[in-house]
Amino acid sequence: MNSEELLAFLAAVGHAQRLRIIKELASGTLYVSELARRLGVSRPLLYMHLERLEKAGLVVGRLELSDDGKALKYFELAPFDVQLNVDTILAAARQDGASETGQAGQAE
Amino acid sequence: MNSEELLAFLAAVGHAQRLRIIKELASGTLYVSELARRLGVSRPLLYMHLERLEKAGLVVGRLELSDDGKALKYFELAPFDVQLNVDTILAAARQDGASETGQAGQAE
DNA sequence: TTCATGTGTAAGTGAAGACTTACAGGCGGG
DNA sequence: CCCGCCTGTAAGTCTTCACTTACACATGAA
Numbered sequence: 001m002n003s004e005e006l007l008a009f010l011a012a013v014g015h016a017q018r019l020r021i022i023k024e025l026a027s028g029t030l031y032v033s034e035l036a037r038r039l040g041v042s043r044p045l046l047y048m049h050l051e052r053l054e055k056a057g058l059v060v061g062r063l064e065l066s067d068d069g070k071a072l073k074y075f076e077l078a079p080f081d082v083q084l085n086v087d088t089i090l091a092a093a094r095q096d097g098a099s100e101t102g103q104a105g106q107a108e
Numbered sequence: 109m110n111s112e113e114l115l116a117f118l119a120a121v122g123h124a125q126r127l128r129i130i131k132e133l134a135s136g137t138l139y140v141s142e143l144a145r146r147l148g149v150s151r152p153l154l155y156m157h158l159e160r161l162e163k164a165g166l167v168v169g170r171l172e173l174s175d176d177g178k179a180l181k182y183f184e185l186a187p188f189d190v191q192l193n194v195d196t197i198l199a200a201a202r203q204d205g206a207s208e209t210g211q212a213g214q215a216e
Numbered sequence: 217t218t219c220a221t222g223t224g225t226a227a228g229t230g231a232a233g234a235c236t237t238a239c240a241g242g243c244g245g246g
Numbered sequence: 247c248c249c250g251c252c253t254g255t256a257a258g259t260c261t262t263c264a265c266t267t268a269c270a271c272a273t274g275a276a
Contacts, residue, residue: 007124013192014118019111023201026194033252044255045235063253069243070252077194084121085189086134093131125264141222153265155224171223177273178222
């Protein structure tokens with residue numbers, strides 16, 4: 001994880017609404033409209049946030065067909081675990097220059 | 109650490125400039141003007157960021173008098189270490205309602 | 217006194233992003 | 247056909263926040 005990815009991650013989580021989304025999804029997968037109702041948030045707004053969370057790798061969405069033929073966009077939490085301290089940040093910065101040496105290390 | 113504090117922390121770190129400030133301060137304490145020069149940032153702007161970092165508890169500043177009588181505002185990193193995953197976030201949320209029971213637990 | 221260093225803040229500009237309203241569909245059922 | 251549910255996205259508004267310029271003030275040295 002380099003600086004850019006770390007930043008995207010932190011900026012994604014560092015927002016009240018998105019934190020709420022994570023909390024809600026923690027209890028299980030939901031589709032967008034249902035999630036919007038639970039959070040009391042407009043669907044387009046929720047879309048924006050989900051998009052951002054997905055880009056940062058915090059959630060993943062998939063389109064599914066329900067029994068009665070309706071298309072439902074389900075979102076679920078992606079497992080993430082980032083230790084945040086000075087060393088972590090410096091380590092991320094060190095990755096920036098390093099041109100992907102080593103054959104595809106662990107976790108991204 | 110409750111949701112509010114966690115959010116302040118994440119929002120503080122989730123910004124490119126402030127991440128740079130942390131990196132720079134990682135190598136040692138600096139006073140504002142010097143830090144501004146190193147980062148190539150205007151001093152008032154740096155002030156804003158430092159203020160935010162200080163509120164979130166990431167840095168601490170103290171005013172000192174140099175040998176030649178000049179007042180220098182030094183900033184240094186405060187030790188921080190936050191594990192960021194779903195459980196951590198849910199744990200923070202759980203603290204929100206809990207009205208400070210238990211006599212002053214560890215770390216804030 | 218003037219110049220160079222520093223702290224601190226006020227006030228304005230500008231861009232980013234959060235949020236809304238409004239629309240384009242698709243499907244099933246009355 | 248017209249509702250009810252859903253997915254998408256476009257196009258605005260509006261607020262927040264990043265950032266600049268400009269000032270007031272203090273000190274030590276020339």
